[in-house]
Structure formats: C-alpha cells, structure tokens
Amino acid sequence: MNLLKITSGLVGGFALLMSGSLVLAAPPVSEIIERANQASYYAGRDGRSEARMRIEDNRGRTQTRQFSVLRKNVEGSDEQKYLVVFSRPSEFRGTVFLVHKNPAADDDRWLYLPDLDLVRRIAPGDKRTSFVGAHIFYEDISGRNLNEDRHELLEETDQHYVLKSTPKAPGSVEFASFQTWIDKETFLPVRIEYTNAVGEVYRIMENANIEVVDGYPTPMMMRVQDLQSGGNTVVQFRGVSYDLGIPDAVFTERSLRNPPAEWLDRR
C-alpha cells in the first residue's frame, strides 16, 4: 500500500516536473472534472484538518468560526462521512455536525446542540446557502454533484484547464453558469467564478497556498467573495493529515455527544 503510494507519488512528481515543458493533449472533460472532484474532496482514504474562518461583511465587521473536521470515504463509492466539531465562537462551542454524504440522494445530516443535549436531524434543504454564517455554501465544502451540470472545456492554458459548467436545472440554483480554473498539475480548482443570468460575475471562490500533505496537494487557504453584498470569507487550514485509519465508528451518534479526542487532537 505504502509502496503504491510512493510510486504514484513519484510518478505524480515526475509528471509535475515534466508538465511545465511538455504540451500534452487535454484529457476529456469528464476526466478533468472527475479528477478535480477527487483532488478537492476525496484525497486519501480519510483525513483530518482544523479550519478557521474569517467572515467579513460589506462594512468590514468580522466574525470568526473555528472547527476541526474528520472525513472518511466510503470504500467503493462516492459516499463520504464528515464530522465537524466547533470550538469557536463560544456560542457554537461543543456543537457537532455529522454528515453522511450521498451524492446520489440527499445527505443525512445531524446537529448536536450541547446546551440541550439534543441531537437534531436536519432537513435536506438548499445546499447553496450559508454554512454557519459564512459566505461559503454547504455545497462548497461537501462538493457539488458533477451530474447536475453540463461541463465544457473553454480553454487550456499553460497552467490551467478552464471549464464552463452550466446547470441542467437552471431554476434549482442561483447561478447561470460557473467557470473553473483547474490547476493542470494538481487538478485542484484554484478559482471558480459564478455568473448570474445577466452575465455578471457575482461570486468568486479561490483556493491557494497549496501544500503537499502526506502526498496529497492540499489548499491551505480558501476564499469566497460575494461581490453582490461586498462580503467575503477566508478559510485557513492547518493540522492537515491523511490516511490515518479513522474507524467508521467515529462517524456515528456517539461522536456527537462525545467527540473523539483521539482523532480530533493534532498529532
């Protein structure tokens, strides 16, 4: 397993070195978006990270969120499990969010409210609404189902594949289309611009400070700008690690009441 990882890493590294000088034919669009999806949301078998968000409104007033995230891919499927444990601000401290993500259907989501010792199941709802008060949408973190949009390759530059995605059900989302700049080396989207019905870009999402962690290129910063309201949210990650062997039992109701310090604490 380890050998495989190292080999693939070396091959990847080689490809990274070479790609600057070689002009390769672009892979099919479906492969680009699939690889981008894998790189963005499925790196490793599992992973942990800590995140803090700075939410700034149009008047420059800021709010902060801080949380730890554990993630595990369900083997042999595109399903995933997430556990998000909040530590800041004090209003959210001890609040825990558990998600069983199922791209083919609605995600199952639970929220634990420590003041009431209450496990609340959350109705599916619109995924393109604020995640805990940020300009980031729930869908930005959990991933958007690739089948909901039609994708075309607009342009290939030295560094990026530039894709345009148009929703198959335009009424279901607030954008008319979005354009994604996918880094050719890491397949991470580094910029996504959302365009409204009148052709204006009103929302920009960016990934930056990409570091290779445990062999997986990982953005350590993310930003979403809401050009309509004038606000933005910056997310910083740290303590990222992959392939820890987190057991399935971590992603169950027990962790809502009794978050698993063993996996949440930084190693």
Place this chain on the structure above:
Amino acid sequence: MGAEQLKGLLGAAVMALGLAASPLSADDWAGSGDDWGGDWEDESESRFPFRVGGFIEAAGGMHLYDNKAVDDRIGKNYNLGETRLRLDIDGDWQALGYSLKVDGVADGVDEELRAELREALVSFELGDRTDVRAGRQVLTWGTGDLLFINDLFPKDWQSFLIGRDEDYLKGPSDALRITRYGDEVTLDLVWTPVFNRDNYPDGDRLSYWGQTGGNEFGLTAEPISDNAREPGSFPGDGEVALRLATRQSGVEYALYGYRGFWPQPNDARKTLAGGKLEHPVLHVYGASLRRGMGPGLFNAEVGYYDSRDYDNAGFNAALTPNSEVRILMGYDWELVTNLNVGVQYYLEWTLDHDELEKAFQDMGMKEMAGEEYRQLLTTRLTYTQMRGDLMWSLFAFVSPSDDDFYLRPSVRYRVSDELTVSAGGNLFGGKEDYSFFGQFEKDSNVYLRARYRF
C-alpha cells in the same frame, strides 16, 4: 518516510513556483493569514487547566393585558426582568471529563439574587462502548418540536412561557445516564434517584385556571406548588427512563420506557379533605421513527401513558389523571431557500373519558371534562437573512378541539460573535378561560433580550 518528505518538498517547491507565476492565485489575500496569526484558539494556550466561558444577558418583558390575579400577588405588571450571568467551566482530568454551568440571576420580579445550577456533571467511558454522565444535567430525547411524548425529563414551562431563551424550557435533572453504543442498537438508561418535577405555571409569574377559593373556579395566581406534595424519598421515589435506538436504511427507530410520576401534580383526591395535590405514579411506553421523505424529514411518535393511580370510583375519576394515548406526526422541510417550515399534528386521547365526564357531571362541571380527543396543530416558520445573522421565527400552536392557540413570534439578530439581541412574544387566546392555552390569555407578553457571550 524519507521518500515521502522528499516528494513533499519537491512537490511543494514545484507548486510554489507554479503558483507564483500564476496571475490567478498570486493575490495577496492568501498571505493575509498573518494578520490573525496567533488567533487560533488552542486548548493548550489556556491559562487554566479548564475552559471558562459564558454570557451575560439582560431580559425584560411585559404583560399585554391587565392581569389582576398576578398583579395582586406580586404587584408587578411584568413577569420577566432579570440580568443573568452564566459561567461555563469544563475540562478533563485524566479519563474524567467535567462540566459546570451556573447562572447567577439578579431577578427583578422575585426581587432576589439567586444561583441556578444548570449543569454539574462528570463523564467517563466504561470500556469501549459505554459512556456515563453523572450529576446535574439537561436531558432530551424524542422527535417532537416543542411537543414531548416520551421525553419526561423536567420542563421549565414558566421560563418558556415568559420569554426566556428556548433552551431554558429544558430543566436539569439530577441523574445518572448510561449510554451503550452497540453495533446496531444504542441503549440509553437514565436513573433519577429522586423525582424532578416540571416548573409549571405557579401563579408567581403566570396566572392559570383553578380553584379561586371554596368551590369557585376562575383565573388565579394561588401557588400550586405550596399546596402540592412531591415524591421525595430515596430510592422509592426515583425515575427510570430507557431508550433503545437504531438506524436502518436511513430510518431512525426508537423504543422508550419510563417509570416515575406525572411531572405536574394532578392527583387532587386529598384536597377535598384539606390535603395536598400529589404527583401520581406514571408509566409510559412509546416508540418513534424519523426519516427523510420527499424534500424533508418525517417523524412520528406514540406513547401510552399508563396512569397507575387512576381511580374510577365516583368523583375520583375526575380527581385522578386518566391513562392516555399520545400521538404526534411531523414534517419539516425547506419550502423556499432560507424559509424552513415544520408542521406537526398531535393527539391526546383520554381513555375512560366517559367515567371522567360522568364524574364532572356529578360535580356540576361537565364542561371541565374536556374533549376525549384533544388535538393540536403546530407550525414553525423560520426565515433567515444575512447568512443567518437575522432570523425571523413564528411557532404557532392551534387546537381545533379546545378552540385555543399559542403564538410565539420572535426575531433574533446576531450583531457579532459576542452580542445577540432577541425580541418576541408569547400570545395566548381561546374561546374558554379553562382550556389549555386559553387560561393563559391574560399572561400574554412581549420580551426583549440581549446576550453578550465571552
């Protein structure tokens, strides 16, 4: 490991070069992390071995109507006027977790300073699969929204009805909770060594329908609790609550059991001879399910209230609580973006209602028997704006069988991470003064709260 590191460095270097050359990502925002460099909250950086937090909250409310009964008793036309300082302390000591939540309240209605201990517990794991919490704690289960069938943990109705934060509806229990997480089934067992009652409307802030003296009935503010005897002996007057829960293909099922007492004193047999009201013995058996359905969540819950002390002899059929079957069904979904709708149907079916009616008829108060089937509809509308910082909410209880209602409009604005301001009301009405919500019509109130967290 060496290869890993080398590869990592190599990859990072290549990418750093690549990124530096990219006009798309070389924006200076990504460097702005330094601005809030030391700002991560780290447990290890705390000055104490435990964490301290909490809030300070000012809350005030006023009656919408003259309420003579309460005015006469407390001499005030408001039932909420307080400043509350909450301290939360929690930490770990070896394998033991502990948590303390205490409120210091300067209360303008009671004209007193008091401390309220909301939580004082230790928690630990027993083996791989069992968690234990012992001490004062808030406990909640069941699927209803502000309707409780199998959750017989103490409720603070008074706090709820006068406009304190909704969290305060749940009162604390002094209990031992053991939870065992099996592969398929989670078992919860809660033992409360000595019965904890509800904090029900007791005349000091809310009037209610009751005996006004002699055999007259009307709105009164007489203290009920002074005239009630609570089961208080150890261990005979304890409570046991049990839950078995499982999840199968996305559907959550649960079975419940309870052995204890009615949470409000509703055995009036001894009062005829000048004695006190009592909390009669109650056993409850129930079940619930919750599942995704269409665009939302569906839940259903049922409970059989086995009123063990029910006595059908003569007047006693009206003086002791009957057994009941309680059922609720609910559906919760996002109707349009940021507007959430929850609807519930609730039914209380009084068994042996004929006996109850006959007993009241013999007492000359047939209408007091109420309906055999008490039905209730609720809706919760929640609309959020400004990414959730501004939240409008309306919770409505409407009973077609009792012809009464209870509306809870509220608006909450999160000014910052620290400061939240809320305003709202508790509005009651009904055709009859003696119905469940109708009796509180004169208690209708509006409130304003500001909470600063630290």
